[in-house]
Amino acid sequence: MSTVDYIRRSLETSRMITLALIDDLKETPFQPPTSNGGNTPMWILGHLTYAEANIVEHIIKGNDNPLIDWKPVFGARQDPPTDESVYPSWDEVRTKFDAVRTQTLALLEGLSDSDLDSPTKNCPEGREMMFGTIGGCCMMMTMHPLMHYGQLADSRRMLGRQPLQA
Secondary structure, rough: OOHHHHHHHHHHHHHHHHHHHHHHHOOOOOOOOOOOEOOHHHHHHHHHHHHHHHHOOOOOOOOOOHHHHHHHHHOOOOOOOOOHHOOOHHHHHHHHHHHHHHHHHHHHHHHHHOOOOOOOOOHHHHHOOOOOOOEHHHHHHHHHHHHHHHHHHHHHHOOOOOOOOO
């Protein structure tokens, strides 16, 4: 298996298991994972979508993030807004997630394993280890959904739901 194939399979696996929880929470999109709040399913879905678009379009390709208008709501390193009216609809965000992932997979189609060592166009300063190469960005995109998986599982538990069966 090539490294690009490994990345593709890892993206699909992390998408599949994370979206199983996200889709199960569609009717309760603002359920926090703890009694003290936390990242809600809606915020996680939008954040994953915004971040992946930013990694592919802005960091790797050097373009503007097509979802830059989402940054105040879904950007990293800030508390998710508690005002539900500032969020797009669940269906809009969920559909956009799939579109962004399709674009990510299209990017992979044109890459060889040696391309993974190529530098990115807009690596954030101080984050070279994660975002300095195309391969580093791909690694982050495979891991990022799983970073939020536990929060989604906890949101389900707060609702009294049992773990999903594999």
